[in-house]
Amino acid sequence: MRSILNLIRWKNLLMIALVQLLIKYALLEPFGVHTSLNTLGILLLIFATTSIAAAGNIINDIYDVETDFINKPSKLIVGKTVSEKTAYNLFIIFNVIGVGVGFYLSNYVGKSAFFSIFVIVSALLYIYASYLKQMLLIGNITISFLVALSLIVVGIFELLPEITNLNRQTQLTFFKIIFDYATFAFIINLLREITKDIEDIDGDYKVGMNTLPIVVGRERAAKILFALSFIPILVVGYYVVNSLYKNQFAVLYFLMLIIGPLLYTSIKTFNATTKKEFHHISSLYKLIMLSGMLSLLLYKFILL
DSSP: OHHHHHHTTHHHHHHHHHHHHHIIIIIIGGGTOOOSOOHHHHHHHHHHHHHHHHHHHHHHHHHTHHHHHHHOGGGOOBTTTBOHHHHHHHHHHHHHHHHHHHHHHHHHTTOGGGHHHHHHHHHHHHHHHHTGGGSTTHHHHHHHHHHHHHHHHHHHHHTGGGOOTTTHHHHHHHHHHHHHHHHHHHHHHHHHHHHHHHHTHHHHHHTTOOOHHHHHOHHHHHHHHHHHTHHHHHHHHHHIIIIITTOHHHHHHHIIIIIHHHHHHHHHHHHOOSHHHHHHHHHHHHHHHHHHHHGGGGHHHHOO
């Protein structure tokens, strides 16, 4: 059981569930925004999203057996503690569950076309693991887009079906806030994916992958990562100055738990040379992502 939980990356799935709950109950509900889903509905959306994400994690591990054997042999699951056949069966089961629940939800909100989102995401995760991951930056961008989509999908299901001429401006304002958070998630995840590619360069090179550090070299890739690491600092800094300046607690939160750690991560990136150091940077980006998403709890104070 523990091996299966690790295979589906249960901690990452909890992060997705937490963020979707925060969007629903910390951002939308406190302001009486018109939403489509009740408590059961949002739980089903979370179930569908995490099921498809779990399937994506499984198929990724199946295709990564060779690279993981070199990069992180102690964490190898498929072929070691879970057979490849079992992993494939779980991949199919989670996909069927996710797409099936997505079909039900799409019809529940009266937007049957929304069902295509789940089908496309499921297909993209398979294509990413089997093909796109080997392509220069394309795989990084694809998986980061899908991470961002796990936030946007809440706005799609909660806000868009309820838009009327009277509430259009309010609905779109809150959708934009969700989109801003999704953009933050995209940027941070992209930086983390590049960091992981630098960390895993040895195994990736031996199986013929075409990642950024393999194409330009580890040192140049680290310099590119360092330069890119200033993008979220500038974006979040601009947001703090223009949107949060009236709320001192929110400003302190963003400075201490988001901008500060981002600056620290940039410094660590500038000096990083070893696999261990890049693994540390990858973990820092994960924590920054969590801090960023938890800031949704501040909105009932920010928008009052």
